[in-house]
Amino acid sequence: MKVGLFVTCLVDLVRPNIGFATLKLLEDAGCEVVFPSEQTCCGQPGYNSGARELSQELARKVLAEFKDCDYVVAPSGSCSGQVKIHYVQDLFRDSPDAVERKEFEKLSAKWFELSDFLVNVLKIKSLPAQFSGNVTYHDSCAGLREIGIKQQPRELLAKTGCTLTEMNDAEKCCGFGGTFSIKLGEISTRMADNKCVNIAVTGADAMVGGDLGCLLNIEGRLRRQGDKKTRVYHFAEVLAGMTDSAM
Amino acid sequence: MQVQSMFFKESASKKLNDAVLQKAMKKAKSKFVDGRAASVATIDNWEDIRTHAAALRDRVIANLDAYLIEFEKNAIRRGSVVHWAETAEEANAIIVEIARKNAVKTVTKSKSMVSEEISLNDALEAAGVKVLETDLGEYILQLAKEPPSHIVAPAVHKSKEQVAALFVAHHHKPLLTDISAMTREAREELRAHFLAADMGISGANFVIAETGTTLTVTNEGNADMVTTIPRIHCVITGIEKVIPTLEDFATLIRLLPRSAIGQSIANYLTLTTGVKQANEQEGPEQMHIVLVDAGRTKLLGDDMQSMLRCIRCGACMNHCPVYQNVGGHAYGWVYPGPMGSVLTPTYVGIENAGDLPNAATFCGECQVVCPVKIPLPDLMRKLREKQFDLHLRPFSERFAIQVWAFFVKRPVLYSFASRMGARLAAWMGGREKLIHKLPGIDGWTDGRDMPAPEGKTFKELYRKKYASRKTNP
Numbered sequence: 001m002k003v004g005l006f007v008t009c010l011v012d013l014v015r016p017n018i019g020f021a022t023l024k025l026l027e028d029a030g031c032e033v034v035f036p037s038e039q040t041c042c043g044q045p046g047y048n049s050g051a052r053e054l055s056q057e058l059a060r061k062v063l064a065e066f067k068d069c070d071y072v073v074a075p076s077g078s079c080s081g082q083v084k085i086h087y088v089q090d091l092f093r094d095s096p097d098a099v100e101r102k103e104f105e106k107l108s109a110k111w112f113e114l115s116d117f118l119v120n121v122l123k124i125k126s127l128p129a130q131f132s133g134n135v136t137y138h139d140s141c142a143g144l145r146e147i148g149i150k151q152q153p154r155e156l157l158a159k160t161g162c163t164l165t166e167m168n169d170a171e172k173c174c175g176f177g178g179t180f181s182i183k184l185g186e187i188s189t190r191m192a193d194n195k196c197v198n199i200a201v202t203g204a205d206a207m208v209g210g211d212l213g214c215l216l217n218i219e220g221r222l223r224r225q226g227d228k229k230t231r232v233y234h235f236a237e238v239l240a241g242m243t244d245s246a247m
Numbered sequence: 248m249q250v251q252s253m254f255f256k257e258s259a260s261k262k263l264n265d266a267v268l269q270k271a272m273k274k275a276k277s278k279f280v281d282g283r284a285a286s287v288a289t290i291d292n293w294e295d296i297r298t299h300a301a302a303l304r305d306r307v308i309a310n311l312d313a314y315l316i317e318f319e320k321n322a323i324r325r326g327s328v329v330h331w332a333e334t335a336e337e338a339n340a341i342i343v344e345i346a347r348k349n350a351v352k353t354v355t356k357s358k359s360m361v362s363e364e365i366s367l368n369d370a371l372e373a374a375g376v377k378v379l380e381t382d383l384g385e386y387i388l389q390l391a392k393e394p395p396s397h398i399v400a401p402a403v404h405k406s407k408e409q410v411a412a413l414f415v416a417h418h419h420k421p422l423l424t425d426i427s428a429m430t431r432e433a434r435e436e437l438r439a440h441f442l443a444a445d446m447g448i449s450g451a452n453f454v455i456a457e458t459g460t461t462l463t464v465t466n467e468g469n470a471d472m473v474t475t476i477p478r479i480h481c482v483i484t485g486i487e488k489v490i491p492t493l494e495d496f497a498t499l500i501r502l503l504p505r506s507a508i509g510q511s512i513a514n515y516l517t518l519t520t521g522v523k524q525a526n527e528q529e530g531p532e533q534m535h536i537v538l539v540d541a542g543r544t545k546l547l548g549d550d551m552q553s554m555l556r557c558i559r560c561g562a563c564m565n566h567c568p569v570y571q572n573v574g575g576h577a578y579g580w581v582y583p584g585p586m587g588s589v590l591t592p593t594y595v596g597i598e599n600a601g602d603l604p605n606a607a608t609f610c611g612e613c614q615v616v617c618p619v620k621i622p623l624p625d626l627m628r629k630l631r632e633k634q635f636d637l638h639l640r641p642f643s644e645r646f647a648i649q650v651w652a653f654f655v656k657r658p659v660l661y662s663f664a665s666r667m668g669a670r671l672a673a674w675m676g677g678r679e680k681l682i683h684k685l686p687g688i689d690g691w692t693d694g695r696d697m698p699a700p701e702g703k704t705f706k707e708l709y710r711k712k713y714a715s716r717k718t719n720p
């Protein structure tokens with residue numbers, strides 16, 4: 001089974017550890033992982049800023065890079081939503097090129113968000129990593145509402161032996177929203193604030209999520225408010241036992 | 248109403264620091280959001296009803312002309328006069344003329360968002376007609392001289408104490424602290440006006456083609472008084488509010504109050520079909536129905552068309568994390584929240600809507616709760632595309648996208664630039680690994696630190712670690 005790894009532009013730039021954790025999880029489960037090195041970005045920042053043609057160009061680039069893979073896996077619900085939903089249902093929905101449209105449908109079908117892939121495709125039974133902390137999980141919007149990521153990461157986290165304490169409004173947006181976090185920074189900060197309050201109430205040692213954008217946003221607000229203690233992890237880092245090298 | 252949407256960002260900033268508003272918004276959120284969730288949970292085929300309702304509304308919009316003509320025919324048959332207004336000015340002129348012709352001095356009004364769109368009260372007052380809002384929320388706002396901040400609960404931004412002070416100032420009675428006592432006092436104030444008004448003006452949640460009926464959904468019963476007591480009843484509503492049959496109303500009313508405030512049914516469903524007939528005791532002598540376009544037909548055949556499905560329940564704003572934090576006034580026109588971010592640019596022009604299409608994280612909650620399945624995030628994204636194509640966004644933003652585009656399309660350059668970027672930012676993060684200020688993204692660093700990158704990109708680490716591996720599939 002040839003699995004293409006799409007690390008996402010954020011992970012590549014900011015926190016490669018998440019990429020290596022993903023790689024480890026896939027390889028431990030017996031996948032043959034390939035990493036196309038020309039990959040850059042799924043195009044979402046441009047797409048959500050109204051640059052439609054540009055995002056179509058990038059979509060074609062992604063399509064070409066993973067043509068020969070049986071599956072593609074990304075440690076992000078947001079980028080996965082972009083590929084699985086927006087490429088097909090919007091960007092190429094009315095494309096006159098029927099062959100290309102089919103190709104994008106195929107890409108959508110073989111593309112998985114990491115936790116979904118581990119649970120529903122690989123059906124992994126156990127994880128070597130142990131994590132003994134008290135964690136709380138933030139549901140990222142696109143993962144949750146576009147591609148149905150909810151139970152998968154929780155199921156996997158449970159296998160590490162950690163305690164999961166659900167926060168209030170776990171499904172509420174943290175305020176990241178890509179460029180929104182800069183364009184309307186003050187509102188974005190308030191939304192992150194609300195999230196931080198809900199995290200604090202749980203008393204968790206670590207806040208875990210599945211999209212680096214949200215993690216940076218939440219961690220950034222926690223630190224600004226002087227919380228140096230609450231750890232912020234991608235679930236891949238926890239599952240792979242790679243939280244040490246994470247920040 | 249004058250459009251102030253260009254100032255969304257500034258206005259939102261003020262609202263974020265308005266303690267009274269923040270408290271009111273928190274209260275509203277738990278009432279509307281939890282209320283809706285509980286009430287929707289009692290319906291086992293909720294999703295089927297939504298799907299059905301969306302299709303029903305689509306069918307109406309695709310055949311809008313035919314249904315409107317059918318409505319007109321049946322309304323006339325029951326003695327109503329149907330007026331068509333293409334613009335806000337025309338709608339105001341029609342109603343002012345009805346008032347003038349009939350020597351109307353006083354008007355009682357039940358809630359109508361279309362009348363807010365066109366500033367009907369101002370037009371009537373200018374013509375010497377006294378207008379009294381009878382919906383409790385609208386009444387409060389009329390006293391406070393403020394526009395509504397929500398389409399269902401117009402005074403949701405006000406605290407009990409603010410309302411009590413308003414009542415003291417206008418009713419000249421002792422200060423009240425109990426909400427039901429305040430409601431009673433307002434009711435007493437309104438009663439005499441209900442009986443004396445020459446004309447009643449109401450909005451309509453729907454108008455029904457097969458019967459020529461106009462229909463108002465309220466919780467206070469004020470629409471009953473407005474529509475039946477005065478000798479003239481004038482209905483003002485948007486042309487998209489038509490639905491084919493009473494049966495269709497039965498479907499939509501399952502969705503509307505539940506989505507709006509978690510009620511299984513509203514307290515009053517006021518159906519008015521024509522004037523008082525020979526064998527009837529009650530009802531107006533004249534009934535006028537003003538069907539307003541004011542920008543709506545622009546959406547027909549456009550990629551915004553699905554917005555015309557909207558049944559004005561307010562669920563999208565109630566659930567919107569942006570709205571929940573800034574309230575409705577920040578949006579700068581009649582319609583707040585996600586639906587407002589679509590309606591304002593489409594009705595009053597995208598060049599007047601400023602940041603509204605960008606006032607969303609695309610979290611998708613609005614789309615999930617919308618009872619007629621309007622893909623609000625997709626519509627907002629389409630508006631962003633229009634803004635981008637029309638060069639309506641700031642230069643810095645366009646420039647940033649262009650720079651980004653240049654690199655992401657060129658993997659080799661991109662790898663190089665991201666390696667440099669990662670190193671630089673890691674260095675800036677220092678030992679704490681946090682960047683406190685990053686020029687160009689002040690919007691972020693004003694309120695948050697930026698966790699610094701590790702320092703090397705995944706790509707370069709991967710290449711080093713797995714030098715032997717092929718990197719192409």
Ligand code: SF4
Nearest residue numbers: 557558560561563617
């Ligand atoms: S867009 Fe949908 S959720 Fe929002 S007010 Fe209209 S019908 Fe209700």
